[in-house]
Amino acid sequence: MKKGKALHWLWAGILLGVLNVIVMNVHVSNRPIGASTMFPYLGGLIANLKTAAYMQIIAKPGNWELYFLIGALVGALVSSLAFGDFKLKLVPSRWSKVKGESKGKRILWAAIGGFLLILGARLAGGCTSGHILSGGMQLSVSSLTFGIVVAISFLITGKLFYGRAK
Amino acid sequence: MIKIMILGFIFGIIIQRSRVNTFEKIGGFAMLKDFTVPKVILVSIATSAILLLIEMQFGAANLHVKPFILGGIIVGGILFGIGMATLGYCPGTLIVSIGEGRLDAIIGTIFGLIAGWIYILIFPGIKSLLGPNLGKINLYSGSTVITFLIVVAYSAVLFYLAFYLDKKESQL
Numbered sequence: 001m002k003k004g005k006a007l008h009w010l011w012a013g014i015l016l017g018v019l020n021v022i023v024m025n026v027h028v029s030n031r032p033i034g035a036s037t038m039f040p041y042l043g044g045l046i047a048n049l050k051t052a053a054y055m056q057i058i059a060k061p062g063n064w065e066l067y068f069l070i071g072a073l074v075g076a077l078v079s080s081l082a083f084g085d086f087k088l089k090l091v092p093s094r095w096s097k098v099k100g101e102s103k104g105k106r107i108l109w110a111a112i113g114g115f116l117l118i119l120g121a122r123l124a125g126g127c128t129s130g131h132i133l134s135g136g137m138q139l140s141v142s143s144l145t146f147g148i149v150v151a152i153s154f155l156i157t158g159k160l161f162y163g164r165a166k
Numbered sequence: 167m168i169k170i171m172i173l174g175f176i177f178g179i180i181i182q183r184s185r186v187n188t189f190e191k192i193g194g195f196a197m198l199k200d201f202t203v204p205k206v207i208l209v210s211i212a213t214s215a216i217l218l219l220i221e222m223q224f225g226a227a228n229l230h231v232k233p234f235i236l237g238g239i240i241v242g243g244i245l246f247g248i249g250m251a252t253l254g255y256c257p258g259t260l261i262v263s264i265g266e267g268r269l270d271a272i273i274g275t276i277f278g279l280i281a282g283w284i285y286i287l288i289f290p291g292i293k294s295l296l297g298p299n300l301g302k303i304n305l306y307s308g309s310t311v312i313t314f315l316i317v318v319a320y321s322a323v324l325f326y327l328a329f330y331l332d333k334k335e336s337q338l
Contacts, residue, residue: 006183006185012180012184013206013213014213016180016213016214017213017214018214019173019177021221025227026225027226033177035258036257038257040282040285040286043280043281043282044282047286052286054286067171069261072175073265075265076187076262076265077265079182091270092188092189092193092254092268092270094189094199110253110271110273111277112249114273116252116253117246117255117256118249118282119242120247122242122285123238124242125242128250128257128259136207136210136214137211139305139317141303142232142239143232144305150243151247153244154250157248157252158197161251161252
């Protein structure tokens with residue numbers, strides 16, 4: 001199938017902003033969009049840690065985010081199939097241009113990155129969705145600080161890790 | 167439950183169609199080759215900040231500000247930035263990318279679940295090390311009029327930054 005044209009960044013930003021305000025409505029979910037609490041919640045359910053202190057704290061948001069992300073996964077599956085973006089692929093082309101075709105290398109860094117990403121999100125109490133998008137929407141000092149720290153760490157890592165990318 | 171999944175479904179479509187879930191866009195930003203991700207984030211915050219304030223005037227929304235726990239925010243933010251740059255996805259886009267068939271996103275998710283599981287185990291020990299907790303503070307003023315002015319100025323700056331990045335990107 002022919003690849004669909006990407007949604008323009010300006011429309012994507014506006015639609016995401018409107019969606020977050022809808023989610024926040026007291027008659028809808030009365031909370032903002034978030035994603036990273038799902039990881040300890042599902043991890044804890046799989047490891048049967050329901051009674052652990054942290055699981056009790058995150059039970060409600062974790063459950064909400066689990067259903068939200070199941071919806072997101074299905075949404076992405078449907079639209080990627082409809083627009084011809086769906087592809088089983090391990091090594092992204094932009095990665096292979098800089099880091100080569102090695103599957104092992106991509107698996108190793110995806111594993112390290114995934115681990116640090118969620119550990120960091122849980123230490124900070126949020127991620128790109130819960131802190132940066134949702135906290136930014138509320139002019140939250142914690143989230144704006146998180147956004148600035150992440151941007152600096154992300155860009156320095158990018159420079160050191162990918163170097164002068166072609 | 168169905169309602170939450172429908173909201174997630176819409177989220178997944180917007181993210182997938184704008185391509186900001188992909189390594190090409192997130193890794194591309196880490197390489198300073200593609201600014202789509204920061205542009206979408208800036209516009210989303212600018213749009214929602216104004217709409218939320220209006221919504222709150224009708225009593226239809228409440229603030230849900232996260233506590234400013236300084237140590238956790240800084241250490242967590244540094245680790246998150248390193249993880250996002252090397253993985254090329256963030257937590258939400260990781261799941262969206264699985265929907266698109268990306269196998270590296272599945273690896274990232276498995277190790278994210280392991281990190282979450284370990285966090286549950288270490289939480290009782292590290293809870294006290296994350297502080298100080300400076301409270302659930304935001305930049306709103308006590309006066310509604312001044313709050314409106316702050317939010318409008320804030321959104322204007324974020325919109326400006328998005329268009330500035332767009333101009334810089336076109337010069338790459």
